[in-house]
Structure formats: structure tokens, C-alpha cells
Amino acid sequence: MEWFNEQLDESIFDLGARISIKVGKKIFEGQSDFQKLEIYETPKFGNLMVLDGAVMLTEANEAAYHEMISHVPLFAHPNPERVLIIGGGDGGAAREVLRHPGVKECVMVEIDGLVVEKSREYFPTIASELDNPRLTLLIADGVKYIEENQSAFDVILVDSTDPVGPAEGLFSKAFYEKCFASLKEDGILAAQAESPYYFRKTQKELFEVLKSVFPYSTLYLSAIPFYPSGTWSFAFASKKYKQNEQVRTEAMEKMRPELRYFNPEVFYGCFALPTFMREVL
Amino acid sequence: MEWFNEQLDESIFDLGARISIKVGKKIFEGQSDFQKLEIYETPKFGNLMVLDGAVMLTEANEAAYHEMISHVPLFAHPNPERVLIIGGGDGGAAREVLRHPGVKECVMVEIDGLVVEKSREYFPTIASELDNPRLTLLIADGVKYIEENQSAFDVILVDSTDPVGPAEGLFSKAFYEKCFASLKEDGILAAQAESPYYFRKTQKELFEVLKSVFPYSTLYLSAIPFYPSGTWSFAFASKKYKQNEQVRTEAMEKMRPELRYFNPEVFYGCFALPTFMREVL
Numbered sequence: 001m002e003w004f005n006e007q008l009d010e011s012i013f014d015l016g017a018r019i020s021i022k023v024g025k026k027i028f029e030g031q032s033d034f035q036k037l038e039i040y041e042t043p044k045f046g047n048l049m050v051l052d053g054a055v056m057l058t059e060a061n062e063a064a065y066h067e068m069i070s071h072v073p074l075f076a077h078p079n080p081e082r083v084l085i086i087g088g089g090d091g092g093a094a095r096e097v098l099r100h101p102g103v104k105e106c107v108m109v110e111i112d113g114l115v116v117e118k119s120r121e122y123f124p125t126i127a128s129e130l131d132n133p134r135l136t137l138l139i140a141d142g143v144k145y146i147e148e149n150q151s152a153f154d155v156i157l158v159d160s161t162d163p164v165g166p167a168e169g170l171f172s173k174a175f176y177e178k179c180f181a182s183l184k185e186d187g188i189l190a191a192q193a194e195s196p197y198y199f200r201k202t203q204k205e206l207f208e209v210l211k212s213v214f215p216y217s218t219l220y221l222s223a224i225p226f227y228p229s230g231t232w233s234f235a236f237a238s239k240k241y242k243q244n245e246q247v248r249t250e251a252m253e254k255m256r257p258e259l260r261y262f263n264p265e266v267f268y269g270c271f272a273l274p275t276f277m278r279e280v281l
Numbered sequence: 282m283e284w285f286n287e288q289l290d291e292s293i294f295d296l297g298a299r300i301s302i303k304v305g306k307k308i309f310e311g312q313s314d315f316q317k318l319e320i321y322e323t324p325k326f327g328n329l330m331v332l333d334g335a336v337m338l339t340e341a342n343e344a345a346y347h348e349m350i351s352h353v354p355l356f357a358h359p360n361p362e363r364v365l366i367i368g369g370g371d372g373g374a375a376r377e378v379l380r381h382p383g384v385k386e387c388v389m390v391e392i393d394g395l396v397v398e399k400s401r402e403y404f405p406t407i408a409s410e411l412d413n414p415r416l417t418l419l420i421a422d423g424v425k426y427i428e429e430n431q432s433a434f435d436v437i438l439v440d441s442t443d444p445v446g447p448a449e450g451l452f453s454k455a456f457y458e459k460c461f462a463s464l465k466e467d468g469i470l471a472a473q474a475e476s477p478y479y480f481r482k483t484q485k486e487l488f489e490v491l492k493s494v495f496p497y498s499t500l501y502l503s504a505i506p507f508y509p510s511g512t513w514s515f516a517f518a519s520k521k522y523k524q525n526e527q528v529r530t531e532a533m534e535k536m537r538p539e540l541r542y543f544n545p546e547v548f549y550g551c552f553a554l555p556t557f558m559r560e561v562l
Binding site: 003005015016017018019020021022042043044045061063064196197221223224225226228229230231256259260261262263265266268269270271272273274275276 | 284286296297298299300301302303323324325326342344345477478502504505506507509510511512537540541542543544546547549550551552553554555556557
């Protein structure tokens with residue numbers, strides 16, 4: 001049994017703290033055109049996925065991420081029928097989106113086919129809906145895709161890695177302007193927005209962009225043990241509705257037994273930001 | 282610059298993951314009658330306190346713990362005048378309690394004088410109110426103290442370490458029965474209750490105790506980066522009022538500018554528990 005120590009590029013992310021996870025066998029290591037993928041067995045948390053040295057997910061804790069990036073914007077929208085996921089190659093966000101019976105089509109545009117292929121192989125409970133007939137899975141550049149698909153979506157999820165490497169473009173103003181154009185007139189976007197403890201500068205820049213593009217934006221939180229600081233945030237940006245204006249509480253209640261993390265209380269509670277975290281808005 | 286790796290006793294806490302913090306000079310190391318105390322400088326988080334290998338606090342992140350263990354029960358009580366802190370040797374909980382102008386006396390009973398002494402020396406912003414005339418500081422066994430002080434307190438805070446070593450007795454039914462007796466008829470208790478990700482068994486046992494002693498109990502959360510999983514929980518146990526029945530929102534609003542973490546939204550949001558965390562209740 002060894003310790004896997006998260007290895008972030010210190011020239012960019014000099015956090016001063018790091019998470020380590022006890023691991024067994026390394027199941028896979030490979031380099032795609034975009035990033036280095038490693039997969040380990042762990043004694044406590046199921047399989048572990050690492051991209052460019054950063055912990056992406058474990059089987060045990062993935063729900064706190066995938067349920068929160070998906071259900072918060074979907075339940076804040078009155079009737080989401082067409083959903084776009086940019087990134088999300090492991091399939092976890094798609095699995096959650098497809099729990100919504102009203103969703104007619106979910107389009108997932110992942111740039112790195114290797115992540116999808118290896119998730120099918122080593123994370124079958126996460127990639128479980130990748131063959132769902134309501135899912136359109138494209139291995140392509142998400143930024144190009146949205147340029148060609150205007151006013152097409154009710155909800156967009158930006159399920160990206162950190163803002164370096166393949167995801168760098170997913171934190172720019174040009175990208176969010178394209179997302180805005182690609183959303184219908186009452187569309188909602190959610191995007192992973194890093195740690196509120198460690199990525200204050202990134203968050204400030206992101207919200208400057210979002211505020212200049214969307215009429216309404218805010219931040220919400222999830223407790224994700226293996227991401228830096230253990231608390232992660234998501235940006236919520238909306239063309240029409242605030243998060244509490246069109247909430248479908250009954251539908252949330254109905255989905256409660258299926259989920260490990262999300263529930264109606266969490267929907268309301270996750271927007272309650274500690275004072276220092278509000279400063280980035 | 283070295284990494285301090287948190288060292289929990291794996292025969293008790295085999296978590297499978299750990300936090301590491303980059304540290305500079307070790308400022309102090311000493312063994313009291315109760316535990317080993319270490320203090321380090323860190324480049325990012327101010328000074329770091331470690332007890333028996335476990336991270337207790339850093340100057341940068343202590344507010345998320347001290348504000349939450351204190352203000353949640355104090356603002357849920359209609360008029361807290363007498364407050365007891367069991368443990369809390371660093372002084373952070375006392376500092377927060379004494380922000381409340383209505384508190385006439387705060388009694389703090391810490392078993393380990395070395396923690397108090399070194400907190401005064403190396404964590405002066407945390408220990409800042411230890412000489413406040415409204416504070417009665419006793420270096421003594423908290424369990425014995427409450428036996429001798431019945432119906433005396435409006436609020437009790439159990440600011441303990443993990444349930445091994447000096448704090449073992451602070452997780453027992455006998456202890457909470459004494460707390461119950463030591464509270465006035467509308468008294469409220471808050472106690473640190475470990476990580477909702479890693480200490481499920483401890484939490485279940487704690488809530489079996491609390492439910493058998495108090496008419497009402499629940500759990501609330503805080504985002505504390507350097508505790509295992511990054512999310513920490515507190516037990517809330519009450520003889521009369523639920524957390525939302527006597528809330529003093531105006532007083533909370535008034536204190537907002539002084540605080541780094543707690544605010545009225547957080548007060549309401551912190552009781553929203555992800556589904557898997559609710560199972561221990």
C-alpha cells in the first residue's frame with residue numbers, strides 16, 4: 001500500500017497543502033493528445049482517476065460532484081429538455097442529467113476520447129449511461145461545438161478540469177459569450193469553479209466574465225473530500241431565472257431516494273456562502 | 282520547506298487519505314500530561330497547531346471552526362447570558378462567544394494548561410480574549426466541573442479533540458446527561474462531531490446518545506480545509522428550541538461585518554445535510 005500524493009504544477013497552483021490517498025495497484029497509465037491519465041485501485045474509495053497529477057474522482061465520492069453540477073441547474077429550470085455537457089468524459093454528469101425524465105436529449109462533448117474509453121472500462125457505475133439513447137456523445141472540442149449550435153439548450157454544464165491545459169479556454173469571456181448564445185432565452189449554465197479557499201483569483205476573474213455576460217450569476221458549494229480544501233464550488237449563471245424562482249421541489253423530492261448527496265435542503269443550502277467566499281461575486 | 286503529513290493513529294483512524302501542509306520552522310514541541318503539542322510556521326496559513334499528530338488549526342483557517350461552533354448555538358438561543366466551553370484551549374471559541382454583548386459570563390474549562398499557555402504565545406489573534414473580564418478560565422477537568430454546576434448555563438460548547446486520549450469521555454452518555462443537567466431549561470449544546478465522510482460510526486453512536494438524552498438534536502456543517510475530508514460537523518442538541526424557532530436574525534446581521542465565515546445565510550444553510558450524512562441522525 002502506497003500513498004498517492006496529488007501533484008499540481010506548483011508554478012501555477014502553489015497551494016501549500018495537498019491531499020494524499022492510499023492506493024494499491026496502478027491499473028492504467030496513458031498519455032492522450034491532451035493529458036496524462038492514471039487510474040489506481042484504492043482500499044477505501046474504489047478506483048481513483050488522476051489527470052495530469054490532479055485527483056479527478058474516486059468511485060466512493062463522485063456523487064458529491066456529479067449530482068451537484070447537474071441537479072442544481074436542472075431543478076432551477078422550469079422544464080429542461082435539451083442539456084449540453086462540455087467535458088464530463090467520465091460520464092457522471094450525463095448519468096445524473098439522464099435521471100430527469102423530462103430531458104429529451106443530452107449532448108456531451110468531451111475533447112479526450114481516452115477518458116471516455118477508460119471510464120467505461122474502469123468506472124462502469126459512473127459511465128453507466130453513456131449508451132443511453134437520449135445521449136449524444138461527441139468526442140470533439142466543446143468550444144467549436146457551441147459556436148455551431150445557437151439557442152439550442154435549456155441547460156449547459158461546464159464539467160471541466162482546472163483552467164490550464166485542455167480546459168484553459170473554458171474560463172474565458174469568449175467562451176461564456178458563446179454559451180450565452182447557445183442557451184435558449186431562459187437558459188441556465190453551471191460550471192465547476194474551483195476551490196473557494198485556494199482559487200480566489202480564478203473565481204474573481206470568472207465572475208467578472210459571468211457578470212459581464214449573464215444578467216444573473218452566483219456561486220454554490222459542494223463538499224468534495226479529494227479536491228483541494230475539501231470544498232468545491234460551481235458557478236450558476238442564468239439568462240432569466242434566479243435559482244429560487246422556478247424550483248421544482250416536488251420533482252426533487254421524488255428523486256431523493258435515488259441520490260447519495262443532493263436533496264431539496266441541499267438545493268437551498270448550497271447557495272449559502274460563508275462571508276469570505278462571497279467576496280468573489 | 283517540508284511537508285507535515287497528518288499522522289493519525291491508524292489502529293483507530295484508518296481513513297485511507299490524509300492532508301499534508303507545507304511547513305517551515307518547528308516553533309515548539311512539548312509533551313503535557315495529556316498530549317503532545319507541536320507548533321509550526323507555514324508559508325501560506327500562518328502558524329499551525331498539532332496535537333498528537335492531528336492538525337488542530339492554522340491561523341488562516343480557524344474562523345470556519347470557531348465561528349461555527351459558537352455562533353450557531355448562540356444565535357439559536359433567545360438570550361444566552363451564561364455560556365460554558367469545555368475544551369477550547371486555544372481560546373478561539375471564547376473569542377467568538379464574547380462577541381455577543383448579551384453574554385455576561387463565559388466559563389472555559391480546559392484540561393491542558395500547556396495548550397492555553399502556548400496559544401497565548403504563538404496564536405495571539407486566537408487567544409485574544411483570554412483575559413476578558415467576562416471570561417472565567419479554569420484549567421481543570423470539564424466533566425468534573427459540570428457535575429458541580431447544575432442548571433447553570435444557557436449554552437454549552439463541547440470544543441474537544443477526537444474521541445481518544447483526553448477527549449474520550451466527551452463522547453459518552455454519562456457526559457451528555459451531565460451536560461443536560463448543567464443546562465437551563467431552554468439550554469442548547471453544540472459539540473464538535475467529527476467528519477461526516479470518515480467518522481460515520483462515531484457519529485451514529487454520538488446521536489444515539491444525544492437522542493436518548495435531549496428532546497431534539499441534529500447535525501450542522503462547516504467547511505474546514507485541514508480536517509479530514511475538509512467538511513466538519515457539529516452536533517446541535519437542545520432542551521426546548523429547534524434551531525429555527527428563536528433565531529435572532531437582526532443580531533446576526535449586525536455581527537456580519539466582524540466575521541470571516543458565519544452569516545445569516547450560513548446559519549440556515551449549515552443544517553442542510555447531504556442525504557448520506559443524514560443517515561447518522
